[in-house]
Amino acid sequence: MSRPPDAPVATGPAERRAALARYGILDTPPEQDFDDAVALAAQLCAAPTALVSLVTEDRQWFKARLGFDASETGLDRSVCSHTLGLTDVLVIPDLAADARTRANPLVTGAKGMRFYAGAPLITPEGVAIGALCVLDTAPRPEGLSPAQAAGLAALARSVMTTFALRRAALSRRAEIAALAESELRLRLAVEATGIGTFDYDFAAGSLRWDGRTRALFGVGPDAPVSYEGSFLPGLHPEDRARADAAVRAALDPDGSGLFDCEYRTVARDGALLHRVAARGALVREGGRAIRFVGTVRDVTAERAAQGALAATEERLRLATRATNDAIWDWDLVTDHVLWNEALEDAYGWAPETVEPTGGWWLERVHPEDRARVEADIRGVIDRGGDDWRHEYRFRRADGSYAEVFDRGSMVRGPRGEPLRMIGAMLDLTERNRVAAQLRAVFEGANVGIVQIDPRTLVALEVNAKLCAIWGAEEADILGHSVAKWTPAEDVEERDRLHRRLAAGEIMRETLEKRYRRKDGRLIWGRVNLVSQVNGDGLLITAMIEDITEEKRLEARQRALIELGDRLRDAADTAEVSGIAAEILGKTLGLSRAGYTAIETGAGRFRIERDRTDGTVASLAGTHPLDMVAATVARLRRGEVLVVADIAADPGLAPDRGSYAEHRIRAQIKVPLLRRGELVGLLFAHAAAPRAWEAGEVGFVREVAERVWAALARLQAEEQQRVLNRELSHRLKNTLTMAQAIASQTLRNVTDVRSVKDALVARLVALGKAHDILLSGEGEEGAGLEAVLAGALAIHDDGEPDRIRLSGPPIEVGPKAALSLSLMIHELATNAAKYGAFSVPGGRVAVEWTIEDGSGPDALVRMIWTERGGPPVTVPTRKGFGSRLIERGLSGAVGGETRTDYAPDGVVCRITAPLEGLLEKE
Template sequence: MSRLPDDLATSGEAERLAVLARYGILDTPPEDAFDDAVALAAQLCAAPIALIGLLTSDRQWFKARLGFAPAEIGLDRSLCVHTLAGRDVLTIADLAADPRTRTNPLVADEPRMRFYAGAPLVTPEDVAIGTLCVLDTTPRPEGLSAAQAEGLKALARTAMTQLELRRGIADRRTEAAILADSELRLRLAVEAAGVGIFDYDLVAGTLAWDGRTRALFGVGPDEAVSYAGTFLARLHPEDRARTDAAVRAALDPDGPGLFDATYRTITRAGTAITWVAARGTLVVEQHGGVRRARRLVGTVRDVTAERAAQAAIAATEERYRLVTRATNDAIWDWDLVADHVLWNEALQAAYGWAPETVEPTGRWWLDHVHPEDRARVEADIRRVIDGNGQDWRHEYRFRRADGAYADVLDRGSMARGPGGTPLRMIGAMLDLTERNRAAAQLRAVVESANIGIVQIDPRTMVALEANPKLCAIWGAEESDIVGYSIAKWTPEADAAERDDLHRRLAAGEIVRETLEKRYRRKDGRLIWGRVNLVSQLRGEAIRATAMIEDITAEKAAEARQTALIELGDGLRDAAGPAEIRGIAARILGRILGLSQAGYTAVDAAGGLAIGREMPGGRADPAPYPATLARLRRGTILAVADLAADPGLAPDAGGYAAVGARALVGVPLMRRGDLVGLVYAHAAEPRAWDAGEIDFVREVAGRVSVSLARIQAEEQQRFLNRELSHRLKNTLTMAQAIASQTLRNATDIAAVKEALVARLVALGKAHDILLSGEGEGAALEAVIAGALAIHDDGEPGRIHLSGPALEVGPKAALSLALMIHELATNAAKYGAFSVPGGRVGIAWTVSQLRWRDDAPDEGQEEPDEEQDEGQEAEPVVTLTWAESGGPPVTVPTRKGFGSRLIERGFSGAVGGQTRMTYAREGVTCRIRAPLKGLLEKE
């Protein structure tokens, strides 16, 4: 083992350990700045090994290391211990030949070090706490060049600068907390003292009073105040000129800038007088060597009962004593020459020690410092006393009279004699116990908060603190955030907005804003955040806090809703399936961020065209048997990894051919059969969230409705063509019958009778042709046939109920045309225009006394109580009822379709039709005598 240098234990080890502890650096994770320093040192000195080591009482711990595996070694193995005694670079050309190091295990055994050069890490207090060194396994008789030695020293100073920066950040946090506490004490002191505050803005010419000041002048809380109209007007006439002169003198920027006056205030009615003592200080700014008065700020207090000078002084002393007691500041005066300490009464009020009963020495104080803190505190205060420092501050634990320990912040200032001889130190000890407890509770609340919180230095935008929720939102560790600019989390596309906000904060602007910003997580994914940013002035420093809530899902939902509106607009005007396919593909692709998405039909052979296109744009279906089996059951597919789904193994080749690894698909069903698929697939495995699946389901519903509309329109065009064809044939035949009947006619009456008979026969033939078979049809079949084109297979979308009835051809034709018109309107404006809309058609037969005159608008419909003289007969009541559609509005005009609905069927069978446009859905109620529906002629 190598022998430790004798001067290591005698060169102020306690002071070195105390200084090292204040940096809080031991056993911390690696940091880039220190890693860069050792890398530069190794490169500068052409050495394979470079280290930054800090020496404790029993080990050397490495903050940064290059080419050396152990994170720490015992002091008996340390080569750097020999460097601490000096302040220059120590070079050992051959470690094996030097008596100080030749027996060191690092030299005698592996890794057999042969060369060493180290520069001490020296603190501003001139205490060496470690080294920056380089080593080599080959001796270097020439040592280091002068440039290399200077560079090594410079890198050591850089490392110390980084350590000072770390300590500075910690000190700033402590100072901020102390300043906030001081502000609280000042506010409490002002309130306890019962003083009011005034602020006279000389630039704006405005005067502001707090509630206490207003009360002293008899001014209401909402009443405007001004210097001449309120302040001077409310002064006693005998005091007005004197007080105004005192204010004017205080406003002189070249004068002392102090306002001190006692005056009387009077009420508006002049019935009450209050003596007020006022003090103020002038705030002056300097521009180009010219001093300008900006504002006069001060306090006022009621001294009516303290007119006697001695009583006023006594009251003031008492208030200051109470303020000192309320803030728990124990004031001490330490005569360093005589080692005699004087305490004020707050020592007893705050800590239970009566000043007259304690030993008035510095030793008594140190003996009551917590044993674990005592050496550190003593070393720190001795460093200031014995050095040339002026101020001392330290946090430690102080024992109360009851044996418990209080967390205290102790501050002191030195008084020195000629030549810097320490004479006395005067200071105050503040009890931080409650503050620390509250800070710990606040820290616990922040760390457990359900929103991300980050404290920011507004000048550099460096994150000072971050809670776990923010780490979760950004998918990062705390070490990835704290100590780095938060700009790293903003995408470059948003850099201009980010930089503008940073400039405002760096310029000292007080900001209170709610923003919606994008962030890039550590994994590269972009997210949206709602940010409540607050910056505030604490003392002379500005602190900024950002509270961040992840609203990515909310933004996605908004985008999907907007896309659905766009989809509805596009599908409403789509001319055919190809256009529907293109619109669906565009919307799905944009919202889901995919290039392969859209709608595909199931072909006659049972194939799906998923991502396959042939020349000319024609789809090339693939079978996908396993996928089709699931879809035919109405199953919505949401597969994160197609290759990992054993149930889809038969389809693996098809998916691989189109580059699909993840799939979400919603089947389109019609009367229980699979007719198409709305789908999206990704080239890589991807988990589909519930919002994405719901979005595809919504798109599928709207595509289904649009396809049904296209099909219905095509069916209507077909029927129109067929009707035109049959009408032409009928007219041709009627013309032929008339021509044949009239040819060579001699008896007009016989010709008339024959022609009528032939035309009636033609009409019957036409009825049979329209009805399909026989001279009648089932009522349910007629209605179902008219609605077939609107049945998209969704369960419950169309519901028919009623007894089995046979209707004549005339009624069947009129009823079919009427149902067709109602369904067409529902597809355009009502229940069939949206997914989830429902239509119910129900019919009943009951015995009623029929009347054939339809009631006027708002009149009750006929029932069995009317027309008592009539016989009851079977009456059919058929009701068309819509639900689940868009809100209904009463049409402002009636076209041919509306007239056909209201009159066509009624005229054909002798019935009554009533339309009701309720907001929740259209209702059409039809009543007709059963015999009218059964008529064959």
């Protein structure tokens, strides 16, 4: 009877010793059934070693072994001992990496075992006595497939069934020997083996049961027994009618007089007692029946074992059906081959069309492969080999050929004679097709790919794209260490990575590192590093993308952000030009960059700042414009001057002497024009000819635009002193707000293009608010409703009730109007992205009221309400727009803002003092 799945497993040495003693299996000779079990386990798990291991107090002994010389080992070499107490298969993918086994001599010694999978051997009483296990000398990170694990567990249960049957068979032989002796010994043997007897005397009308029969029916030794009162009531209700009919048939004078029936006995409370096999015979004398005698035998355990064996066979059958492998069993003595269902499923051969011989299989091997395959498998069979494997083409039933990988394991007799070969044929057609596609992808990939030996870093395979990235030929890379492409300053980092790879670490990493091309140029690469285990061990695949330009763009973006932050705080023209020179020179890797002011009336120019030899210094003195007349003429036309080699540019022939004197051969110059007049230029000079990249030119243009904006700001600040007070104040506020919007929008941005739309939208909103203020024809303010309508006009698509504004008329001052317009713009932008304006039917209402009259304590309360939009989620982070909504009015007039992210729509509540909103200054 099989143990319930949730029964506890006993692992104590005393219980294990008693269980092993009951089986009497220790130190017995090899037996075919157990040898077949390890052979099947090895084949199922594709492992070179398989064992049936029994664990005692001081050793583990192998009842069957394959691929292992010793018949037993000490417990210090035992891995199977770790299965004791478990109910499922134990899988250790890498014995050398597992704390339980890495010091085991089987792992550290000559055997070098690396993989283990073992199914515990558990007795019906729930005692773990050992394991059926497989081992391999190579680690298997993937472990066993579900089908392999299930099959190994099923084989372990089959081994336990074989133990039970072996024990039962030994017992049966002892019974037969005892029966051969004498009547006394026969009776004692009957009693010893648990066979009971019954005897019905027709003359006396009495039924006699011996002690064993009484025990099988749960009847006491002194209780009277009868057919109607004891036998029939003691049968299971489902068996009663059948058993009664069998008895009556045996007693029929015209019948055979023989009784043979199997039934179940039950206790008085209906509990199942035993499964019984009964046999009897009618004894006649003078043609008259005088006695009906027979025996009963408890077959409960036997039927349970048969059921377990049948279940195991069914599981094995289902396991073979679940795999795509065509599994075959070739009896070499009779030349008889058995195939599983996969032969039809995978190759189309219906069972009735298959001749079960080795010749039938060989005839379906491709003619070009047949002689080679036959010689190979015969060599293994005839020359004492244990394993055979081969790749060849096998003909399907439709005439096409499948590319297959076939492997088999030998089963030999005591003298090494070949008996059987069991194997499996795997269809590789699809895998090979995919491999060919992967090869095509490998060769045609738009990223560089190289496969590397982790121990030596030698390149094993490389594609054309990597050759292009490194500017090398394939012969420069294959067979050489990839370490040579790492620049000297990155060697320490490279060596740390190499140590991890050489240690066999499984890696899935993306990193950025530098390489030095064959031509000496330094480039950046984004590397996706993947390590994987194949048949030969660990293999490293690196996919490399050239991100040099991306890195340059990132550097320029960082420089632009730094430039914006520093220009915002610049105090005068000299500081602006110094910052520009430093940023240009540092980012472009130039020793000369700077700003030149053009004094148009005096006909001369002055170099404000010039970055030389890594420093920023002021250069005193001015120079006449005619020194670089040709350059100035082109700049006055608004032309951006990009010259790779001044000596070869015909347009700069008149100026070459001046440039040569200052050792300048290549340049970029961006003119700064005001009302058509050249007032300055931003320059970047190189001492040698240089092919400027488009990104470098664009970077200088961007710096020039920001420098010009900073200079314009400084100039505007200078002019403010001579403008009337109101215009000066209003312009200052506007410029300050614009600068804050630009600075905050660009702060910490890595992608200038992505932030451009947000910056433009905010500046447009600021401009519209300013237009509303100026449209008052000299009035120092604007209507609150006009400010709100102007900020929301772009979202009014004509749909009824799309936008609703309501509240008393309020004339707001310039400062409040600008802040309020920007707040409403940000709320509307968020609504268009995520809220009510993002879907048809969404609505926005803005309502305001005045509380506490019009005195100094009067407050204006405004509520922004969204309805009809998508469900609202609370944002996980706050950007500049959110901060502008929360702090816009508080900084301008001392207001307060609170935003609630209700599920049915955003609600923003704004409270501000009326006096602050009306303030003109």
